[in-house]
Amino acid sequence: MATTTVKPRKASYKNILLKKREELLASIRSEPDALSIMQTPDEVEFAVKTAEQDLSAVTADMRSRTLREIDGALARVSRGSYGVCEGCGEDISPARLKAIPWARYCVVCQELRSRN
Ligand SMILES: [Zn+2]
Structure with missing residues (x-):
């Protein structure tokens, strides 16, 4: 008797994780260097740029956190506990x-x- 329920293949999740990992690494690499942003004496402009830098710091933190989560998930895939x-x-x-x-x-x- 054939079973109709198909368990999701762990291997496909591994591929998804690896792909996501690649995307994250690529976006981190393409991030413009904060130091390369031109400084302007204009205070308003400065405030805007500061806000932008804060935002990019948050997303960079999110990315590295997600990256760690993905690495952890990949480790669980190899342990079989994914x-x-x-x-x-x-x-x-x-x-x-x-x-x-x-x-x-x-x-x-x-x-x-x-x-x-
Ligand atoms: Zn639970």
């Missing part, structure tokens, strides 16, 4: 993994963690 919630040990839903391939927790555990 797609398993670190909180409750249940399988993380394929829909969630599709949205966040490096998710470490199921929706319930993530919700609990973000509340604390």
